[in-house]
Every structure is written in structure tokens, then in C-alpha cells.
Amino acid sequence: MTTIKVQGSPNIYRHHEGALVEMKQIILRQGFNQGLLVTGEKSWQQAGQEIDALDLPLKKEVYRGECSRTEVERLKQVAIAMNADYLLAVGGGKVIDVTKATAASLGLPYVIVPTLASNCAAFTPLSVFYTDEGVFTDHVVFDQAAFMVAVEPRIILTTPKDYLRAGIGDTLAKWYEAKPLVEALEEYPVAVEISQYAAKLCRDVLIDLGEIARTDHHDGKATAAFTKVVDTIIMASGMVGGFGEHYGRISGAHSIHNGLTVLSETHAHLHGDKVAYGILVQLALFEAWEDIDALLPFYHALGLPTAFSDLNIGGDLLEKFNAVAVHATKPGESIHLLGVIDHVKLADAMHQLETYVQHTD
Numbered sequence: 001m002t003t004i005k006v007q008g009s010p011n012i013y014r015h016h017e018g019a020l021v022e023m024k025q026i027i028l029r030q031g032f033n034q035g036l037l038v039t040g041e042k043s044w045q046q047a048g049q050e051i052d053a054l055d056l057p058l059k060k061e062v063y064r065g066e067c068s069r070t071e072v073e074r075l076k077q078v079a080i081a082m083n084a085d086y087l088l089a090v091g092g093g094k095v096i097d098v099t100k101a102t103a104a105s106l107g108l109p110y111v112i113v114p115t116l117a118s119n120c121a122a123f124t125p126l127s128v129f130y131t132d133e134g135v136f137t138d139h140v141v142f143d144q145a146a147f148m149v150a151v152e153p154r155i156i157l158t159t160p161k162d163y164l165r166a167g168i169g170d171t172l173a174k175w176y177e178a179k180p181l182v183e184a185l186e187e188y189p190v191a192v193e194i195s196q197y198a199a200k201l202c203r204d205v206l207i208d209l210g211e212i213a214r215t216d217h218h219d220g221k222a223t224a225a226f227t228k229v230v231d232t233i234i235m236a237s238g239m240v241g242g243f244g245e246h247y248g249r250i251s252g253a254h255s256i257h258n259g260l261t262v263l264s265e266t267h268a269h270l271h272g273d274k275v276a277y278g279i280l281v282q283l284a285l286f287e288a289w290e291d292i293d294a295l296l297p298f299y300h301a302l303g304l305p306t307a308f309s310d311l312n313i314g315g316d317l318l319e320k321f322n323a324v325a326v327h328a329t330k331p332g333e334s335i336h337l338l339g340v341i342d343h344v345k346l347a348d349a350m351h352q353l354e355t356y357v358q359h360t361d
Contacts, residue, residue: 004191007125007145008242010112015151015231017222023111023150024054027086030147032109036084038063038075038099043091043115047155051090051113058088067097068132075102084108086147092116092163093271097127100142109147116159117230118167118272122149123238126249134267136258138332139250149234153222156230162270164217167233168210169276169304174240175203176279176291177251180338185247195244198236205232211301246337252282255335256346259328263320265312269305276304277311280357285341285349289356296360306357308350317354321347 014022027035037051037058044062051058059082064071079087079102087110089099096112103110104127114122125142178199182192205228213229216222241249256278260266266274276299283291296306305311313320325347328335335341 004189004243004245004247006191006243006245007141007143008194008239009235010123010146010149012148013123013151013235014149015153015227015234017153019150019152020050020054020113023113023148024056026148027056027111030109032086033057034082034084035059035086035088035111036061036075036079036082036102037088037090038095038102039090040065040092040095043095046115046158047090047113047152050152050155056088059084063091063095063098064132065094066130066132066134067094067101067127068130070132071098072101072105075099076105079106079108086110089113090115093119093121093128094130096121097129100125100146101127101129101140104142104144107144109144111148111150112146113150113152113155114234115155116163116167117156117233118159118163118270119170120234120237120241122146122151122234124241126241130261134261136261136327151230151234153227153230157217157220157222157226159217161214161218163272164214164229165302165304166270166272166276168206168214168229168272168302169279170272171202171233171237172206173250173253173275173279174237174248175199176282177253178240178244178248181244181247181251191243191245192247195240195242195248198239198243199248201236202232202240205229205236207298210298214302250334251337252285252335252341253278255328255333256281256324258333259324259326259346260311262323262327263313265314269311273305274311277306280306280353281346281350282335282338284353284356285338285346292353292356293360296357307354318347318351321350321354325350 125145216226257274325343
């Protein structure tokens with residue numbers, strides 16, 4: 001019998017005009033008295049006026065750029081010193097992840113105001129950890145989900161355009177990473193069926209509406225297409241892992257992302273862009289060239305990377321394929337959920353993809 005630990009969603013999810021006002025009402029109704037507000041400099045420029053207008057008792061702390069265990073410990077001490085009884089994350093993925101980890105270490109509730117539609121961090125009780133220098137180390141799933149997620153359309157519409165593209169790339173991976181994980185199951189538990197449906201929904205919505213949503217974003221319009229894509233990136237994407245657990249989280253594409261972090265030239269590129277490239281490598285690993293052919297026009301239309309050159313990686317590519325592959329196939333990496341894969345096999349898949357894309361273009 002397949003056992004699944006379901007952690008489907010935050011207690012409350014709101015995505016509409018006025019979501020922040022509703023968030024304030026809920027915070028007051030819950031009796032939260034003193035909040036530690038964790039944010040980033042750019043995030044605060046984007047959303048600070050909206051948060052200040054709520055006039056909540058908050059102590060603002062700007063995080064130091066990474067979700068690292070060092071930073072979690074620092075924020076934990078700040079929260080203890082101020083006697084915080086909840087945390088509020090205002091920002092993108094790393095701000096949200098470091099806040100979740102800090103709240104979990106203290107056993108405190110947390111509320112999230114995402115400033116980007118670039119991943120499902122707001123929806124999932126999971127933090128991805130890096131060193132203080134930005135190299136991936138591991139991820140941790142917590143027992144506690146967010147008390148509330150408040151998505152304010154006005155804030156998301158001010159997001160730099162590249163982040164929506166990256167969010168589409170990261171979310172597209174849900175289908176390609178989750179589908180192989182369930183192929184050995186003789187029968188799907190209901191939770192896994194929900195997870196697989198959500199993963200397929202992610203793929204279908206993004207391919208159908210992704211380009212339209214990017215245009216609407218550029219025009220500053222919270223249209224039905226834009227709203228659906230944002231909910232797909234944050235909510236539907238989070239449901240894949242929330243209901244599927246180890247049958248719905250990550251596999252090859254995210255391991256390849258992790259491997260890319262060893263190359264300093266990739267640090268300037270967004271998480272979702274590197275994951276999108278990882279999808280193609282995962283498909284190349286299993287010689288799924290027809291799937292790659294189907295995705296390449298979509299990638300080109302959105303500007304998602306298909307080769308090392310798109311990630312500004314040059315020099316000795318064979319050496320860099322190998323460096324990425326060694327890190328991506330470390331013991332414990334999620335790529336091993338797909339079978340026996342060593343760094344030689346993975347580096348060869350990256351090389352094959354590079355050649356294939358060049359010939360296709």
C-alpha cells in the first residue's frame with residue numbers, strides 16, 4: 001500500500017484586489033500581536049507602501065540574500081529578542097523560504113505576501129537551502145504550512161517581466177518531473193491522482209496561456225488569463241507536491257538546476273530559467289526528442305534557455321557539463337528517483353542536447 005503524507009495547502013489562500021486588507025483582518029482576528037516582517041530590498045521597494053498602509057505592529061528585517069542556515073539562525077535570534085508571535089514574509093522565493101524555515105525552527109505561524117509569481121514557494125511547506133555563497137545544499141519539508149497566503153494583483157503586476165517567464169519555466173517542470181515518479185505504481189492513491197491532475201493542469205494552462213499572460217503583464221492588466229497563470233504558478237504548482245509528496249515533488253530538472261549553481265555565471269539567472277533548461281536535459285537523458293521538439297517553439301517564444309549559451313556559459317563546455325553533472329548526481333539528489341544515473345550519463349545528455357538544439361535552430 002502506497003503511503004502519502006498530504007500537505008495540500010495553506011490554511012487560507014486569497015488572490016484578489018484587497019487581499020492585503022483581508023489579511024490584516026485575519027491577523028487581528030487571530031490575535032497575533034507582534035510580527036517579524038522578513039523582506040528583501042527590492043521586494044520592499046515593490047510592496048513596502050502596501051504593507052505600511054496596513055498599520056500592523058511589525059518589525060522589519062531585510063534578509064541577507066540567501067536562504068542559508070546561517071541566515072535562519074540570525075532571523076531566529078531577532079524573532080526571539082522581539083518576542084514575535086508570528087512571521088510575515090514579503091518577497092520572492094528565497095525570502096519566503098528563509099521565513100518558513102525560521103518560523104518552523106520557532107514553532108510560530110507565518111503569513112506570506114508573494115511579490116513574484118515565479119514559483120510555488122508561498123504554497124509549499126518546503127525550504128530550499130543554499131550556502132551563504134549561493135550554492136545549493138539541500139531542501140527540507142516542514143510539518144507546518146502557511147497560515148495565510150495573500151496575493152495582491154497590484155503587487156504582482158509590478159514584478160519585473162523576467163520573473164513571470166521564470167515562474168512559467170519552473171511550473172512547467174511539475175508535469176515532466178512528476179509524471180515519471182508514478183509510472184511504477186500499479187494503482188494511484190487519490191492524493192496522487194490529484195497531484196497528477198494538478199501537474200497536467202500546470203503544463204496545459206501555461207502552454208495555452210503563458211504567452212498571453214506575459215503580454216497582459218507587460219500591459220499591466222490583471223486579466224483572466226494573467227490571473228489563471230499566476231494561480232497556476234503559485235497554487236496548482238504547490239498542489240503537485242502537497243498532494244503527491246515524494247511522487248509529486250522534484251526529480252531530474254531540479255537536480256540539474258542544482259548542478260548549474262556550481263557555475264558562477266549562472267548565479268545571475270533566475271531559478272525557473274535554470275529549471276526550464278533542466279527539463280530539456282531530463283528529456284534528453286531519456287531520448288525523448290519528440291517532447292523536446294514540442295517544447296522548443298514555446299521556449300523560444302518566451303525566451304527560456306535551451307542551451308548553455310542562453311545561460312551565458314562559455315569556455316570548455318565539456319568540462320562544464322561534467323562539473324554540473326557531478327553536482328547534480330550527488331548522493332541524495334532527486335535525479336536518482338528516475339533510475340541509476342551517474343555524472344557521465346548526465347554530462348553526455350547535456351552534450352547531446354547542446355548539439356541537437358544547435359542543429360534544430
